[in-house]
Amino acid sequence: MIVKAIPTNIITGFLGVGKTSLIKQLLATKPENETWAVLVNEFGEVGIDAGLLNNSDSGIQIREVAGGCMCCAAGVPTQVAINQLIARAKPDRLLIEPTGLGHPNEIIKVLSAPHYQNVISLCSTLCLVDARKVSDPRYSTHANFIQQLQVADVIMATKTDLYSATDPAESAALLTALQAYLNDLQRIDIPVISHSSQRDLPLDLLAFLDQPRRERAWALKANVVAKPHSLLRVTANTLGEMGLFAENVSEQRLTFDPRGIARKQNHGEGCFSCGWVFEPSQEFDFYRLMAFIQDQTRLATAGESLLRLKAVMITTDGIAGINWVDREYHVVELDDTLDSRLEMIATQELDWDDIERQLMACLVV
Known part of the structure; x- marks a missing residue:
């Protein structure tokens, strides 16, 4: 029986920005007496990020939902995965990593649904960004890249150790360009934390993650084109039929050809x-x-x-x-x-x- 809403953070950001590596660092900070759960949604169909997390801690439960961007996060697989994680792990914290090609608005809508209000406490959404990408129009004009920054409560500039090993001024210029880009997106008030992949997590990040999410109705109205399969949604009746936190929902199994x-x-x-x-x-x-x-x-x-x-x-x-x-x-x-x-x-x-x-x-x- 769940007696306290589970603090939940969404860790978003574009492909290859370091979300899985950051989650691995966050898991290392887990108090010994707590259980944490991680839901990973991948664009590809086979699911690899959970393996890269290389988890051997019995106090950590990891679940993957492969084969989709967050435009279909409101479909049955994602909600079933969330429900099963909660039922099996009974976690003290839930971390959700959407695919880098996904629309984080959709998972926020799922977690804000009435049937989760007493189960999930949606805390700060963290968006990772590589400041070197802001000058590349393939990223800076991409609708998903923009939306990920728009929904964030905290932004982390990752891989800062790779910006320029020889010229600190170049690194500073990249971070200034990132701030200017955020200003253009009307994200003037957003906290920006710099992080090197070679260093421990900044202490202020852990404090930010525990803050409640700020409501931004305008962000949830972003123009997202839904795919046909996103029409398959878990309604209140469906959840009732399968049990909101049922553990016996079958999971998809791989079928190997004769070559294995x-x-x-x-x-x-x-x-x-x-x-x-x-x-x-x-x-x-x-x-x-x-x-x-x-x-x-x-x-x-x-x-x-x-x-x-x-x-x-x-x-x-x-x-x-x-x-x-x-x-x-x-x-x-x-x-x-x-x-x-x-x-x-x-x-x-x-x-x-x-x-x-x-x-x-x-x-x-």
């Missing part, structure tokens, strides 16, 4: 994704896999349409967590994973069949 591979694709918001999941028994040659990923990202650097590549892979040298975005490439060793997963997001449909052949060539036979 499941492949899923998605498109929307001007982007295309393709993801592969491999049965746990399959293992990749680490060096062939790294060469494959370098080939894909080299093409992107040369002008191809790849926006993002991320993976959690079982290899001959251990479990590798891989993250590539905007020419920044990171590989970390993880403790555990259920299977191998790789996903790519691009601004146009790539030759997924050829990419799959190259990926399969990295398997240990």
